Amino acid sequence: MRISITGSIAGDAAELSYGLAVLGAAPVLLAAPCAGFDERRLLLGHGVDVRRTDSSDPVPMLKQFDDMGWVVVADDDSASMLARTRHVIGGGYSLVASPGPRFSRLARDEVRTLVTGADLLFTNERERDSLIDRADWTSATMLSKVKCWVTTLGANGAIIESATAPARRIAAVPTEAPARRGGAGTGFRAGFLAALRCGADAATAAHLGTAVATAVLETPEAQGFRPDLPTLTSRVEAAHGPAASRRVRALLTTNRRGRTTTARGRDSRRGRDDLFAEDIAVARVPGELLAHGEQGPSHADRALAGDVHGVVECEARRDLS
Numbered sequence: 001m002r003i004s005i006t007g008s009i010a011g012d013a014a015e016l017s018y019g020l021a022v023l024g025a026a027p028v029l030l031a032a033p034c035a036g037f038d039e040r041r042l043l044l045g046h047g048v049d050v051r052r053t054d055s056s057d058p059v060p061m062l063k064q065f066d067d068m069g070w071v072v073v074a075d076d077d078s079a080s081m082l083a084r085t086r087h088v089i090g091g092g093y094s095l096v097a098s099p100g101p102r103f104s105r106l107a108r109d110e111v112r113t114l115v116t117g118a119d120l121l122f123t124n125e126r127e128r129d130s131l132i133d134r135a136d137w138t139s140a141t142m143l144s145k146v147k148c149w150v151t152t153l154g155a156n157g158a159i160i161e162s163a164t165a166p167a168r169r170i171a172a173v174p175t176e177a178p179a180r181r182g183g184a185g186t187g188f189r190a191g192f193l194a195a196l197r198c199g200a201d202a203a204t205a206a207h208l209g210t211a212v213a214t215a216v217l218e219t220p221e222a223q224g225f226r227p228d229l230p231t232l233t234s235r236v237e238a239a240h241g242p243a244a245s246r247r248v249r250a251l252l253t254t255n256r257r258g259r260t261t262t263a264r265g266r267d268s269r270r271g272r273d274d275l276f277a278e279d280i281a282v283a284r285v286p287g288e289l290l291a292h293g294e295q296g297p298s299h300a301d302r303a304l305a306g307d308v309h310g311v312v313e314c315e316a317r318r319d320l321s
Contacts, residue, residue: 001069001197003096004028006058006076006084009039009050012100012186013074018223019190019212021047023252025197028065030058042223056083059091068093070119070193075100082110089117097146098122098189104130111135118146122189125153148202150192152185157210160202170206173214173239180220187216187225195251204247207240208232211248227252 003020007013009031020027021043028049031040040050051061056079062068071093073084081099088095097118103111111134115121121142123131128151132139143149143163152158157172191212195205211232212225219225229252237245 002026002028002065002067003070003072003193003197004030004058004062004065004068005072005074006030006088007072007074008076009043009052011074011076012098013072013076014039014043015183015186015223016072016074016098016190017043017048017050018046019187019216019225020194022225022227023190023194023212025190025194028061028068030061039223046223056080057087058084059087059093062088062091062093069197070094070096072096072098072193073114074098075102078102078105078110082106082113085114094119096120096122096193099127099131101127101130104134106134108134108136112137112145115142116145119148120193121146121149122185123149123151124185125151150189150206152188152213154184158188158206160206168203168206170203170210171239173210173235175214175217178217180217183216183219184213188213195248198251200247200251204244204251207236207244208248208251210239211236229253 003025005013005017005020005027007029009029013029013031017027017029024047026047026049028051029043030051030053043050053061058071062071071088073081073088073095075081075098076084081103085095085097095118097115097120099114103114106114111131115131115135132142135142137145140163143161147162149161150158151161153172155172155174158170160168160170188206188209191209192205195208196202200208212227214235215227215232216225229249232252233245233249236248
């Protein structure tokens with residue numbers, strides 16, 4: 001199953017593409033033309049299929065692939081993100097919304113369009129609060145519009161939510177020697193998506209995501225991260241335990257390109273309808289906890305309060321639609 005990313009060859013889309021490529025996911029980057037020859041050469045050299053397009057409609061290029069899975073609409077100018085989102089949903093592809101901070105320039109209904117129907121929604125904590133405010137929805141309403149919402153919380157890890165189960169918090173992998181301030185969120189998303197592509201459940205995907213995020217923070221260059229299996233798995237074990245480390249090791253030692261099967265023998269290629277049907281038991285927070293306009297702690301903090309239904313292990317579920 002392929003993952004496609006739409007955006008700039010010199011922006012967040014390029015960093016996400018690079019992270020997926022070095023983790024073996026062989027992504028396709030549909031990038032607007034720009035003066036990014038060096039970036040393009042670097043990405044091509046690491047296994048990113050870079051396709052240049054003048055159009056805000058990625059569907060004609062997506063149709064060239066018979067194994068296209070998710071299409072990530074990455075942070076870019078707001079008008080381009082909105083147009084790409086409409087084309088991806090209209091073309092029947094599985095949307096991963098990763099809008100970054102620039103959606104704040106859009107009107108309420110346009111912000112709602114950016115996320116409605118997404119299989120996955122990625123935000124950081126500040127973007128999460130802003131998205132709820134700009135869409136003029138409660139958090140519960142937002143969750144009803146997407147299958148899975150992942151919010152990265154910096155040194156506090158990440159929270160995974162959906163409209164069907166309690167919120168799941170994943171601790172961060174502590175950093176030993178940070179070399180730069182940015183890039184951790186993109187690293188997390190790369191690890192998370194690469195793991196899901198190989199058939200992982202949400203918790204295991206987040207465990208890999210936190211390890212990759214920390215490794216990216218400890219790499220000075222924006223596209224200098226190289227996956228190192230012993231280091232990644234040892235740090236997952238230290239942060240999440242030996243069972244989590246074994247699951248991540250199994251993911252990273254499978255055939256990472258093309259058709260991949262998990263240890264349970266299940267083919268990792270999935271259609272849109274059953275994307276989360278077998279593995280991902282993620283999250284719901286009661287609507288009254290996250291009512292729009294509440295004052296005090298952030299939405300993510302309140303989602304993790306003690307009265308949200310408790311924390312549960314991810315388990316197999318058949319109906320997350």
